[in-house]
Amino acid sequence: MICNGCYKEVKEGYCLSCRKKLFDKVNVPSILLFDAPKSNNLQFYQEHSKRLSISGVQLKYSLRLENNRLELCENKSQYILKPVPPSKQLEELNDAPENEHLTMQIAEQLFGIETAANGLIHFKDGFPAYITRRFDVQPDGSKYMQEDFAQLTNRTKDTHDESFKYDGSYEEIGLLIKRFVAAAAPALERFFKLVVFNYIVSNGDAHLKNFSLMRIDTGEYKLTPAYDLMSTVIHTPLESDTALDLYKDDADSDFYSTYGYYGRENFMELAGRLRIVEKRAARIIDQFPANQKQIGAFVHRSFLSEEVKEKYISNISDKISRIRQ
Ligand SMILES: [Zn+2]
CATH class of the missing domain: 1.10.1070.20 (Phosphatidylinositol 3-kinase Catalytic Subunit; Chain A, Domain 5)
Known part of the structure; x- marks a missing residue:
């Protein structure tokens, strides 16, 4: 299969170089432990993200790496997760996470544009999401x-x-x-x-x-x-x-x-x-x-x-x- 970060051949998930950029080498699986947001689990999402930010129709969630797994969090977030946007007015929305991932990868790999570390990830129920690492968070947790x-x-x-x-x-x-x-x-x-x-x-x-x-x-x-x-x-x-x-x-x-x-x-x-x-x-x-x-x-x-x-x-x-x- 191909790497969910850079599209290079890989056995599973993310290649070493993407793991380094995204997760400081931690072997994080490319499947999350929870489902995509939907009507029957909104409470779970709200409990873990009291400050939902909605830019246009795109919902963003905060994640933190805890014991090698990514978890929803309210503060000290290290990653931003963008699932398929819940709008009926826009077209081809199921492709939105991969559209962003692909475009970011083309920018970086083909044109040498410095980009935020990013990849594609999947929820437990199979839905895709775009994940990006916050570049404003320093290793000690403080922010630029x-x-x-x-x-x-x-x-x-x-x-x-x-x-x-x-x-x-x-x-x-x-x-x-x-x-x-x-x-x-x-x-x-x-x-x-x-x-x-x-x-x-x-x-x-x-x-x-x-x-x-x-x-x-x-x-x-x-x-x-x-x-x-x-x-x-x-x-x-x-x-x-x-x-x-x-x-x-x-x-x-x-x-x-x-x-x-x-x-x-x-x-x-x-x-x-x-x-x-x-x-x-x-x-x-x-x-x-x-x-x-x-x-x-x-x-x-x-x-x-x-x-x-x-x-x-x-x-x-x-x-x-x-x-x-
Ligand atoms: Zn890779």
Whole structure:
């Protein structure tokens, strides 16, 4: 079988390298000791997670490693567990956990984007869930200070409205990275690559709260590993291509006003505004068409349903044709 973390051949569960990243080498089985949340066991879930956080329709649960097994917990959580979301309005929801796992793995393995450690896991009753390790928790349990870009730009429900996290641009995030991050140039290139990546994989939900800075031991700020990456268009087909504008008035650009979507020149313009060297920006963009086949191979190896695999690949090929030289 293949590893539930990185898709490499393995006897069972997770390979050694994924065990190291996710569980500090502890041999954690890829099947949980409890069932997925459903109407007859909600009490069990509520007892163990008094502070359920609902971001959109996705429920998240906290887990902690206790005696080599993962358990639901209220505090001192080390992992976040995302089961199949309980919505009837979205499409292909049974594939949501694997969509996120696959997209995170493509980001890391094919494009070298630093991501939160993650994997697929199953409940006792067979339902899948996405599991990710919290990067803000230090080995001794204390937490790194972390702020997302809604916080950093002082946007809340009260100052703006319900859609506050969609109100902004990637240029704005980039300019703040420049201001706060000591090693700004590499951080900006990383950020730019992530913005292009999200476009290519059709992640239309990369909003202000899906990018964060954290303060490391030296007191400096750095961009956190990437998280919440998935091909959201699989579940919300009518969603716009990006959660935020690339930059102010980008819709007036020649390319956008001609085609109605972003093309290579819009991403190059964003890079220019962030003072990323033109050649380097072009090289970042060109990585995506150059790896199109490899992306397809990853998708085929994944645990997605055949139908969703086809959709995933066809969306990628559309997006790549838009940014190709
Ligand atoms: Zn692995």
